[in-house]
Amino acid sequence: MTGERLNDVSGDVSGEVSTAGAVVAGDRVEPEAPVGAALPRDEPGGQADTKPRNNRAWFLVLPVVVSVAFTAVIPLMTVVNFSVQDIFSPTDRIFVGLDWFRSVSRDPEVRAAFVRTLLFSAQVLLLEIPLGVAIAVSMPRHGLGVPVALVLVALPLLIPWNVVGTIWQIFARGDIGLGGWTINNVLGVNFNYTLDSTDAWITVLIMDVWHWTPLVALLAYAGLRSIPEPYFQAAQIDAASGWATFRHIQLPRLRGVLTIAILLRFMDSFMIYTEPFVVTGGGPGNATSFLSILLSKIAVGQFDLGPAGAFSLLYFLTVQIVSYVFFTVLTRTGR
Amino acid sequence: MADIRLEGVGHSYDGGRTWALRPMTWTWRSDRAYALLGPSGCGKTTLLNIISGLLSPTTGRVWLGDRDVTAVPTARRNIAQVFQFPVLYEEMSVYDNLAFPLRNRKYPKAEIDQRVRRVSHLLGLDDHLRRRSRRLDPGRQQIVSLGRGLVRPEVAAVLLDEPLTVIDPAMKWTLRSKLKEIHRDTGHTLIYVTHDQTEALTFADEVVVLNEGEIVQAGEPTELFLSPAHEFVGHFIGSPGMNVVPAEIAGGAVRVGAEAVGRAVGEDGDLPPGPVRIGVRPEFVRITAAQATPGLTARITGVDRMGAYDLVRARVDDHPLVAKTGAGSRYAPGAVEFFRFDAGRAFLFRDAVRCGSIAPLDGRDGS
Ligand SMILES: Nc1ncnc2c1ncn2[C@@H]1O[C@H](COP(=O)(O)OP(=O)(O)OP(=O)(O)O)[C@@H](O)[C@H]1O
Ligand SMILES: [Mg+2]
Numbered sequence: 001m002t003g004e005r006l007n008d009v010s011g012d013v014s015g016e017v018s019t020a021g022a023v024v025a026g027d028r029v030e031p032e033a034p035v036g037a038a039l040p041r042d043e044p045g046g047q048a049d050t051k052p053r054n055n056r057a058w059f060l061v062l063p064v065v066v067s068v069a070f071t072a073v074i075p076l077m078t079v080v081n082f083s084v085q086d087i088f089s090p091t092d093r094i095f096v097g098l099d100w101f102r103s104v105s106r107d108p109e110v111r112a113a114f115v116r117t118l119l120f121s122a123q124v125l126l127l128e129i130p131l132g133v134a135i136a137v138s139m140p141r142h143g144l145g146v147p148v149a150l151v152l153v154a155l156p157l158l159i160p161w162n163v164v165g166t167i168w169q170i171f172a173r174g175d176i177g178l179g180g181w182t183i184n185n186v187l188g189v190n191f192n193y194t195l196d197s198t199d200a201w202i203t204v205l206i207m208d209v210w211h212w213t214p215l216v217a218l219l220a221y222a223g224l225r226s227i228p229e230p231y232f233q234a235a236q237i238d239a240a241s242g243w244a245t246f247r248h249i250q251l252p253r254l255r256g257v258l259t260i261a262i263l264l265r266f267m268d269s270f271m272i273y274t275e276p277f278v279v280t281g282g283g284p285g286n287a288t289s290f291l292s293i294l295l296s297k298i299a300v301g302q303f304d305l306g307p308a309g310a311f312s313l314l315y316f317l318t319v320q321i322v323s324y325v326f327f328t329v330l331t332r333t334g335r
Numbered sequence: 336m337a338d339i340r341l342e343g344v345g346h347s348y349d350g351g352r353t354w355a356l357r358p359m360t361w362t363w364r365s366d367r368a369y370a371l372l373g374p375s376g377c378g379k380t381t382l383l384n385i386i387s388g389l390l391s392p393t394t395g396r397v398w399l400g401d402r403d404v405t406a407v408p409t410a411r412r413n414i415a416q417v418f419q420f421p422v423l424y425e426e427m428s429v430y431d432n433l434a435f436p437l438r439n440r441k442y443p444k445a446e447i448d449q450r451v452r453r454v455s456h457l458l459g460l461d462d463h464l465r466r467r468s469r470r471l472d473p474g475r476q477q478i479v480s481l482g483r484g485l486v487r488p489e490v491a492a493v494l495l496d497e498p499l500t501v502i503d504p505a506m507k508w509t510l511r512s513k514l515k516e517i518h519r520d521t522g523h524t525l526i527y528v529t530h531d532q533t534e535a536l537t538f539a540d541e542v543v544v545l546n547e548g549e550i551v552q553a554g555e556p557t558e559l560f561l562s563p564a565h566e567f568v569g570h571f572i573g574s575p576g577m578n579v580v581p582a583e584i585a586g587g588a589v590r591v592g593a594e595a596v597g598r599a600v601g602e603d604g605d606l607p608p609g610p611v612r613i614g615v616r617p618e619f620v621r622i623t624a625a626q627a628t629p630g631l632t633a634r635i636t637g638v639d640r641m642g643a644y645d646l647v648r649a650r651v652d653d654h655p656l657v658a659k660t661g662a663g664s665r666y667a668p669g670a671v672e673f674f675r676f677d678a679g680r681a682f683l684f685r686d687a688v689r690c691g692s693i694a695p696l697d698g699r700d701g702s
Binding site: 228231233236239 | 384387388389394408409410411414415416418419420424427435436439440480483484562610
């Protein structure tokens, strides 16, 4: 407990621990710390304690709390409400506790969809992150090529989800779609995403890669552009190869943007709905029936509000937890 | 080691409309420590980048000894460069940072290790070799950047582009003496860019002053101070800068208004009559009772007490004139005094270039 107190750098250490405050300041001035970082710590703890404290600024946070309550908490609570009741009619309902959670988490169909969605997200990340970085690295840094490349790369991002679905639904068709026809008749591979589950999976995956790799590329490009010129000049002087320059200068400096890219792409692909719904409708069989598609089937198709509510909450929690894990791992490693 | 020779080297960033660096011919002699001094935007970085090959000059050729390196890429020139802020491979250890340029050049492992250890010893980095370079303080980081240049056995010159900008003043001093020490021990040619004159004057064997893309004077620090060859050098070096008073040459005498200041002595032959500017440093202006030329009368406007010395401000025909005197001087604003110039320390400038000096009027040669 005391140890935790001591590590707390914020000014919250108030009057009663003035000696502890002094220890904080004393401990924290490490001789090796960068000068800039050391500056705010140099303030002696004893001095800080005599300042009057006024925490009324917290009231300024009130509008945010209110708006978040309306946009997130209250809708979420209605879902919680559904998830713990069995509703027969608007007037006839019974409290069932965690029953729905139990049955949903044991449902083999849900479990299969969960594994499927996780696999899909993993593949999306493995393909889109390296590809996006590769595109960003090969985009021009100077001159007229910059705007041209930016527009070309950003194009897929401007297309609405269901339009992307429609484009690919037609594009991948064996009879009238350019892509599907080419695979069948030029490459001579039998391809039909409405009948073959592997083909359907690949179609949805490639569609997502096409749609969202540009986002990763743009984020990475922004990250690369922020690297000061002398780093590249130093690399030239040190005779670093193109790969070494990428590995030791560009990649380490992409950590921040790639963390964001990975989080965004994970959340988005884990919740993917519209495109597979338009292209395959979750089929053939259950091949592309991701969690969101299954959820909408339960909630909208069967109108099972209790299981759907429990499902939604579990779904939401999973996204939160995985994102948190990603974030923690990505920001903690290599510090 | 070899001289670095620039032959008609010039650079323009906009296809020849303006010169960031005017075509110049200049030799950086082997084993010397140079300071390249100039205001912001005068082309210092451009010049360094041309030498190291990061930039290819619009015109001219660059020679390293008897090798024409104009078209040789940076990696194959024997030149190291240190930038304004520490440039490190941050996720690598200090050791790996130092080894990096050698590994890229495929040196054998044993030699890399030996060289890294020698340089780390030289730079006092022995205790930090295993640390991540990002964790070091900025001063040490800059030393590591320097070390990456020094490990390479073939390096002929080290170019430092304002290397101490991000470093706090106390550390600056240590680093500068370390640099001097290294220069003495290794004998690399050093070119040290700065726009801080004390840094330049204390560090270098030779100071090169660059202004608007042009070398206006080069020489030993004292030479630049005592006899500036260009008005800019007078302004830029010394604090406060040189006094400049517009004057006229008529009949062999230098006149300010109606007053004869002294006799004009041309550098090569007599000076033709016409407008000219007198340049004299505040250090060489004395306020005396005896009105012996060279010198002039001026009305005192104020005295700045600087602690160790006083600056007496005066006006001559609406042009300011400053004299540096001992502390505790008693001159009242409004008083008219005679300001005498030290012999051989007052110069004449035409088109900003020095053309002569001022001697006493009575026929004796002042210089
Ligand atoms: N990449 C560039 N493109 C166009 N103009 C440039 C470029 N780099 C420098 N310049 C211009 O060339 C001139 C010389 O620049 P340079 O960077 O060599 O000056 P400097 O002496 O190093 O200045 P500082 O002390 O600010 O570093 C400046 O006017 C600058 O605006
Ligand atoms: Mg510069």
